[in-house]
Amino acid sequence: MILLARALNNPASVLELDATALDLLIRQARAANLLPRLAELLHAQNLLDQLPQAARAHFSAIRVITEKQHQALRWEINRIQDALKDAVPAVILLKGAAYVMADLPTGRGRFFGDVDLLVPKAQLNATEAALMLAGWISTHHDAYYQRYYRDWMHELPPMIHLTRKTVLDVHHTILPETARLHPDAQKLIDAAIPVPGYAKLKVLAPVDMLLHSATHLFHEGEFDKGLRDLNDLDSLLRHFSRQQPDFWPRLLARAAELDLTRPLYYALRYSARILATPIPPEVLQTAQQHAPNTFLLWLMDALFERVFQAFHTSCEGPLSGIARYLLFVRSHWLKMPFPMLVRHLFHKAFVSPKDATT
Amino acid sequence: MRHAGIRLRTGPFTVRIRSAIPSVVEGVAQLYADFPIAPDDAFIDFHIELAVPQWLRHWFHPQVQFWHDDYAPFLPLPLDQAYPMLEWGMNWCVTAHAHQYLLVHAAVVEQQGRAVILPAPPGSGKSTLCAALVNRGWRLLSDELTMIRSDGKIVPLARPVSLKNASIDIIRQFEPSALINRASHDTAKGTVAHMKPPTDAVLRAQETADPGWIIFPKYTAGAITELHARPRAETFMQLANNAFNYTLHGARGFSLLENVVSASTCYDFTYSNLDEAMQTFNHLLEYA
Numbered sequence: 001m002i003l004l005a006r007a008l009n010n011p012a013s014v015l016e017l018d019a020t021a022l023d024l025l026i027r028q029a030r031a032a033n034l035l036p037r038l039a040e041l042l043h044a045q046n047l048l049d050q051l052p053q054a055a056r057a058h059f060s061a062i063r064v065i066t067e068k069q070h071q072a073l074r075w076e077i078n079r080i081q082d083a084l085k086d087a088v089p090a091v092i093l094l095k096g097a098a099y100v101m102a103d104l105p106t107g108r109g110r111f112f113g114d115v116d117l118l119v120p121k122a123q124l125n126a127t128e129a130a131l132m133l134a135g136w137i138s139t140h141h142d143a144y145y146q147r148y149y150r151d152w153m154h155e156l157p158p159m160i161h162l163t164r165k166t167v168l169d170v171h172h173t174i175l176p177e178t179a180r181l182h183p184d185a186q187k188l189i190d191a192a193i194p195v196p197g198y199a200k201l202k203v204l205a206p207v208d209m210l211l212h213s214a215t216h217l218f219h220e221g222e223f224d225k226g227l228r229d230l231n232d233l234d235s236l237l238r239h240f241s242r243q244q245p246d247f248w249p250r251l252l253a254r255a256a257e258l259d260l261t262r263p264l265y266y267a268l269r270y271s272a273r274i275l276a277t278p279i280p281p282e283v284l285q286t287a288q289q290h291a292p293n294t295f296l297l298w299l300m301d302a303l304f305e306r307v308f309q310a311f312h313t314s315c316e317g318p319l320s321g322i323a324r325y326l327l328f329v330r331s332h333w334l335k336m337p338f339p340m341l342v343r344h345l346f347h348k349a350f351v352s353p354k355d356a357t358t
Numbered sequence: 359m360r361h362a363g364i365r366l367r368t369g370p371f372t373v374r375i376r377s378a379i380p381s382v383v384e385g386v387a388q389l390y391a392d393f394p395i396a397p398d399d400a401f402i403d404f405h406i407e408l409a410v411p412q413w414l415r416h417w418f419h420p421q422v423q424f425w426h427d428d429y430a431p432f433l434p435l436p437l438d439q440a441y442p443m444l445e446w447g448m449n450w451c452v453t454a455h456a457h458q459y460l461l462v463h464a465a466v467v468e469q470q471g472r473a474v475i476l477p478a479p480p481g482s483g484k485s486t487l488c489a490a491l492v493n494r495g496w497r498l499l500s501d502e503l504t505m506i507r508s509d510g511k512i513v514p515l516a517r518p519v520s521l522k523n524a525s526i527d528i529i530r531q532f533e534p535s536a537l538i539n540r541a542s543h544d545t546a547k548g549t550v551a552h553m554k555p556p557t558d559a560v561l562r563a564q565e566t567a568d569p570g571w572i573i574f575p576k577y578t579a580g581a582i583t584e585l586h587a588r589p590r591a592e593t594f595m596q597l598a599n600n601a602f603n604y605t606l607h608g609a610r611g612f613s614l615l616e617n618v619v620s621a622s623t624c625y626d627f628t629y630s631n632l633d634e635a636m637q638t639f640n641h642l643l644e645y646a
């Protein structure tokens with residue numbers, strides 16, 4: 001198991017590391033976008049003060065940023081709440097913003113990028129209008145990309161705030177319309193849970209949050225945050241399974257209901273293999289029914305295990321580059337039918353760069 | 359330096375520098391001769407490498423790339439600028455990562471335990487003034503990065519002082535015994551060279567200082583050498599504007615900066631003559 005994975009799984013083991021190993025651990029964590037998470041785990045278990053001063057300084061420094069980011073995110077969420085006013089009943093927060101507002105351990109020790117929202121398709125226009133009135137403007141103004149996002153993908157083009165430069169991604173389902181799997185967004189929306197104190201905000205139910213995270217990660221094309229996202233999954237699995245006695249059977253049942261059994265299988269498999277997530281054997285066995293055929297599984301193992309661990313020279317291998325490339329192609333293949341993919345890549349390569357100069 | 363690299367202690371940081379580029383090896387040998395070498399099993403804060411990228415253009419216009427571990431924060435520069443790139447890169451390592459400190463873009467020197475912080479936009483003559491001061495009895499803490507610890511103490515870096523364009527000759531004349539390395543030309547800042555920090559400053563790099571004065575220098579040809587008192591509130595705003603990570607620290611940063619400004623006497627300083635400037639600064643100590 002790589003040094004970073006061992007430290008995340010057992011933070012107390014960090015105290016036994018010598019200076020050179022500590023140094024490498026911090027470098028691995030930084031490269032994997034997991035330094036904030038590691039700092040948070042060490043802080044939560046009161047281990048920071050026991051570290052040598054030089055190493056401790058790196059964790060203290062990153063915690064300054066994490067605290068600021070957390071504050072900035074809450075500010076943004078409050079602005080979203082204000083913007084929606086009476087325009088729409090509510091929106092559902094996804095990913096990082098959801099972890100924070102649901103007060104999950106997954107939300108602590110994390111950096112945040114865009115805020116992701118989910119609304120029913122019928123509510124999309126009203127939501128977009130309300131956000132625009134409050135200062136978020138649409139991007140990607142050319143006709144091709146507007147169609148790409150609105151018709152084919154599952155979201156509005158990213159909306160950027162005029163003065164704060166924060167970005168919102170407004171989705172109406174969790175996978176593109178053009179993708180091969182078709183989870184029913186309305187089921188997710190119906191099961192969403194209100195955020196205490198915020199009339200306009202909800203988060204997905206725990207099993208749905210997990211499935212969304214798994215689906216997103218195993219449709220992903222770029223893995224610079226791959227291990228970070230896998231760690232989010234690991235954190236959600238550990239937290240929910242501890243909190244809710246019937247979590248596992250409900251998770252498996254919901255995956256079947258939403259046609260997301262394959263991403264769930266991958267999530268459970270790789271989280272257990274790479275981050276040692278404790279998953280009951282019978283759960284893995286049931287999920288196994290939705291595994292791909294032997295050859296495809298062998299290929300996915302080869303690709304994912306390399307790519308999740310290819311974030312730093314110390315744990316990267318000679319085939320990491322090829323593995324990354326193949327998963328990039330896979331993600332596009334999963335997003336849209338082949339003829340559309342060809343057209344999209346053609347446009348991206350030859351048409352958009354020209355448009356950019358006009 | 360080609361393979362294992364050299365491990366140096368610079369203020370509170372231990373850095374490992376690897377490079378096979380001759381101007382870098384030479385520059386480090388000249389300018390870091392007094393610096394403590396860290397043992398092989400030491401914790402390293404920043405793993406730095408300067409290397410020629412593996413491109414064909416190596417033969418036409420060779421370039422140099424700066425690496426911090428696996429990451430290259432800058433575009434490559436012409437190979438002639440390799441040594442300044444090391445210094446700029448080392449500054450970047452601090453400003454991008456060392457948020458345990460409040461980091462201000464200012465020179466800082468010390469005497470009798472009290473520090474003079476010299477914030478200034480590029481071109482105000484801050485580095486020249488700093489280079490002169492450290493050759494006339496003031497201890498160098500930094501020519502570029504003032505690091506303020508959470509307890510209000512100023513933490514030294516004591517690294518080579520960067521000199522630009524006309525300053526290079528001015529300082530050579532002002533202090534002929536100062537060791538200045540070979541200049542790099544046509545950089546974004548013009549011609550750049552670095553001056554070896556005084557040995558005393560390097561040996562005392564673990565000794566912090568308390569804030570004493572905040573002085574905004576402005577070199578203007580023909581100007582009278584003068585200090586003008588500055589209101590503390592205005593100084594606070596200017597100092598915050600010159601801080602790299604003020605907004606990250608939030609309320610804590612506000613309090614820390616408030617303490618530093620309250621403890622300091624604040625001035626604007628105009629000058630055109632270095633010797634007169636030295637006299638003015640020495641007078642400061644008399645009234646301290």
